[in-house]
Amino acid sequence: MQNQRPPEDGPAFRLGQGEVRFGASRPGPLGRLLGAIIWAGLLVVAFMFSLVFFAIVVAVGLLVWAYLWWNTRELRKQMRDRPPGGSAQPPGGQVIEGEVIRDQQDGPPP
Numbered sequence: 001m002q003n004q005r006p007p008e009d010g011p012a013f014r015l016g017q018g019e020v021r022f023g024a025s026r027p028g029p030l031g032r033l034l035g036a037i038i039w040a041g042l043l044v045v046a047f048m049f050s051l052v053f054f055a056i057v058v059a060v061g062l063l064v065w066a067y068l069w070w071n072t073r074e075l076r077k078q079m080r081d082r083p084p085g086g087s088a089q090p091p092g093g094q095v096i097e098g099e100v101i102r103d104q105q106d107g108p109p110p
Contacts, residue, residue, distance in 0.1 A: 027035065
């Protein structure tokens with residue numbers, strides 16, 4: 001019986017006494033450690049970019065808020081100075097407040 005190995009990924013070529021394989025193969029412990037370090041580095045870089053993106057969004061939001069606040073300051077001052085409830089009393093006039101109750105009749109008013 002021959003000593004057979006399970007087939008590995010990629011084509012195999014014979015060079016002299018040895019065999020050279022091209023393609024993916026299972027990584028050893030050092031390759032796994034290197035892969036884990038690379039993935040951890042990529043996660044850190046992605047987190048840093050997300051923080052930069054968040055900082056830019058917050059800065060733009062603050063600029064928009066400051067722009068609106070600055071441009072509406074005159075309107076806010078006018079709203080503070082005017083009393084709520086409509087326009088001011090007309091100059092030289094007298095305001096009489098009251099209610100009128102009128103019964104509706106079929107004919108024209110007298």
